[in-house]
Amino acid sequence: MTRWLDDREQAAWRGYLRMQARLQAELHRRLQAESGLSIADFDVLVALTDRPDERVRVLELASSLEWEKSRLSHHLARMQRRGLITREECDDDGRGNFVVLTDAGRSAIERAAPGHVESVRELVFDALTDEDVDALARISTAVGARLDGTRPGGTRPGATR
Amino acid sequence: MTRWLDDREQAAWRGYLRMQARLQAELHRRLQAESGLSIADFDVLVALTDRPDERVRVLELASSLEWEKSRLSHHLARMQRRGLITREECDDDGRGNFVVLTDAGRSAIERAAPGHVESVRELVFDALTDEDVDALARISTAVGARLDGTRPGGTRPGATR
DNA sequence: CCAACATAGGTGATGCGTCAACTATTCCGA
DNA sequence: TCGGAATAGTTGACGCATCACCTATGTTGG
Numbered sequence: 413m414t415r416w417l418d419d420r421e422q423a424a425w426r427g428y429l430r431m432q433a434r435l436q437a438e439l440h441r442r443l444q445a446e447s448g449l450s451i452a453d454f455d456v457l458v459a460l461t462d463r464p465d466e467r468v469r470v471l472e473l474a475s476s477l478e479w480e481k482s483r484l485s486h487h488l489a490r491m492q493r494r495g496l497i498t499r500e501e502c503d504d505d506g507r508g509n510f511v512v513l514t515d516a517g518r519s520a521i522e523r524a525a526p527g528h529v530e531s532v533r534e535l536v537f538d539a540l541t542d543e544d545v546d547a548l549a550r551i552s553t554a555v556g557a558r559l560d561g562t563r564p565g566g567t568r569p570g571a572t573r
Numbered sequence: 574m575t576r577w578l579d580d581r582e583q584a585a586w587r588g589y590l591r592m593q594a595r596l597q598a599e600l601h602r603r604l605q606a607e608s609g610l611s612i613a614d615f616d617v618l619v620a621l622t623d624r625p626d627e628r629v630r631v632l633e634l635a636s637s638l639e640w641e642k643s644r645l646s647h648h649l650a651r652m653q654r655r656g657l658i659t660r661e662e663c664d665d666d667g668r669g670n671f672v673v674l675t676d677a678g679r680s681a682i683e684r685a686a687p688g689h690v691e692s693v694r695e696l697v698f699d700a701l702t703d704e705d706v707d708a709l710a711r712i713s714t715a716v717g718a719r720l721d722g723t724r725p726g727g728t729r730p731g732a733t734r
Numbered sequence: 735c736c737a738a739c740a741t742a743g744g745t746g747a748t749g750c751g752t753c754a755a756c757t758a759t760t761c762c763g764a
Numbered sequence: 765t766c767g768g769a770a771t772a773g774t775t776g777a778c779g780c781a782t783c784a785c786c787t788a789t790g791t792t793g794g
Contacts (some may be wrong), residue, residue, distance in 0.1 A: 414687040415694050424706045426633035426692060427713035430639070433595060434720045437781095471772060478591070481742070483751055484763075485774055507759045507772040526575040532586060533576050535723075539715040545685075547583050552588035554700040559595045602752095615782070626781045632742060644781055646744055651779070666741040 435535060442531050447524035452487055454528060457521035460497070466513035469483065469502065473511055485562070496520060596696060599730035603692050613648055615689065618674070618682040621658070627674040632662065634672055658679060701710065 440451050459476055460466055474484045488511060491497045496517035502508030601612050621636055622628055635645045652658045657678035663669030
């Protein structure tokens with residue numbers, strides 16, 4: 413009944429998993445060492461600098477990062493403690509909050525970005541041919557389409573079998 | 574000075590990151606829902622069943638999983654609490670410990686494996702052509718080789734810039 | 735023999751991620 | 765206009781990952 417993976421698939425899958433874990437760890441380690449930021453901090457700060465006024469509503473940020481609101485809430489609390497962001501109340505909606513980039517946050521991301529991009533280039537793109545880059549994009553799109561087909565993230569996937 | 578990513582590279586990189594995060598989350602969610610195991614539990618149990626006698630020394634397990642010993646130690650403590658593994662002392666070496674698969678651990682992995690493989694097939698390999706699979710393996714190898722070049726995991730990567 | 739060192743492994747603190755539950759507002763319809 | 769439902773966001777508990785440090789045992793050179 414179970415459609416097991418053949419040797420070629422196994423090798424590709426194991427290789428992917430191993431590369432993925434190591435790459436993530438190494439990028440995180442470097443970013444942390446060079447700037448004191450985590451990848452998650454980086455993503456939040458990038459999302460904030462992408463806004464013209466460097467402020468966003470919490471849930472809008474969550475949805476643009478594709479994070480759960482609870483994850484974001486916890487993360488913002490930690491970032492606020494470190495002075496990277498602040499919060500401001502929203503006049504229109506008493507429930508709402510804006511997340512606002514602080515000067516410290518802005519300078520942290522500006523210091524961190526070049527090194528991080530350089531790491532990505534060095535570890536990934538310098539290793540890949542143009543065709544590899546296309547293949548990576550194609551693969552990501554194809555798998556992403558599969559993921560779209562499933563119950564996105566919310567309630568239980570409800571048995572595939 | 575910084576070699577930024579061009580649009581094609583940006584698109585590939587963002588696509589990869591997004592796919593990677595979603596795939597990992599979905600595989601974890603399904604495995605958890607179907608079997609109560611995490612991916613980490615799964616990996617430990619697979620490593621154990623790969624041994625002829627279903628027992629391994631802690632540090633050997635750590636190195637075959639490429640985990641830090643401390644991570645493994647914490648994880649084994651949790652798995653032991655849940656009855657998936659036990660520990661036995663090592664006669665040859667008073668410092669050493671064996672990790673031993675319990676009956677509960679064996680049946681957990683046997684129940685979990687088919688569904689997990691099916692998820693991988695459904696979400697990944699069903700989406701990919703043969704060439705994609707080759708490309709994935711090639712890309713993983715190439716990036717892996719880059720990672721080999723860096724201070725593996727231990728002490729600080731020491732500034733790339 | 736024993737002091738120094740290496741090795742096996744565990745511990746505690748802290749950051750990160752998820753789930754379930756909670757509070758406070760706003761919205762909406764009778 | 766009032767009561768229930770939806771929405772915005774937080775909280776607490778717990779599992780997971782890393783770091784720095786600790787203990788206990790083994791190994792080795794003088």
